[in-house]
Amino acid sequence: MNHSLAVFLISASVRAVLATYEAGDDAPRTMFKTFNENIKVDDYVIVPTTTRHKMTVVKVVEVDAEPDFDSHHDFDWIVGVVDRASFEEIERQEAAAIEKVKSAERRKKRDELGAALATDEAALKELKALPLATHGEPIEPPAPSPE
Structure with missing residues (x-):
């Protein structure tokens, strides 16, 4: 046995x-x-x-x-x-958090570019004239802050 x-x-x-x-x-x-x-x-x-x-x-x-x-x-x-369920939930939450961080980073970079272009009217005009600039969200200088 x-x-x-x-x-x-x-x-x-x-x-x-x-x-x-x-x-x-x-x-x-x-x-x-x-x-x-x-x-x-x-x-x-x-x-x-x-x-x-x-x-x-x-x-x-x-x-x-x-x-x-x-x-x-x-x-x-x-x-x-x-416990795969807990592990997968943590991974899901992390992926959502990373996506929020990436979105904020993209928004910050776009705002920085818009602010830089706001000081150079000619460059902004040339950039807006490019065909790729007519697709999606255009890059705009930030609105002046009320003072």
Whole structure:
């Protein structure tokens, strides 16, 4: 008997989960053990490994699999679940913030160019005469501030 699977005979709560280290439908599947009832297909979970920091991430492809008690392979426990939802939300917020910063930088550069051109009427007139200046928002000098 495979002693790393004895827990399946001791506790009805343990689950066998199949996961892959590589992407693709043909990727080899590796079985892991867990008590976590919430793990589902397509989750990313942390598992022990013999490389790097002794842990890596795999993708769950099947839950509640049937363990092979005659197998000679040791089955490891799942360390935890990767919280991708929180990670993706942080990335979304960062992308939105970066877009706001870029927009403000573009606006500032346009205002600076407009202010520089305001002191050179001839250059402003020549710039406005260029065909590319007739597309989109024209560059205008800033309105004089009321004093």
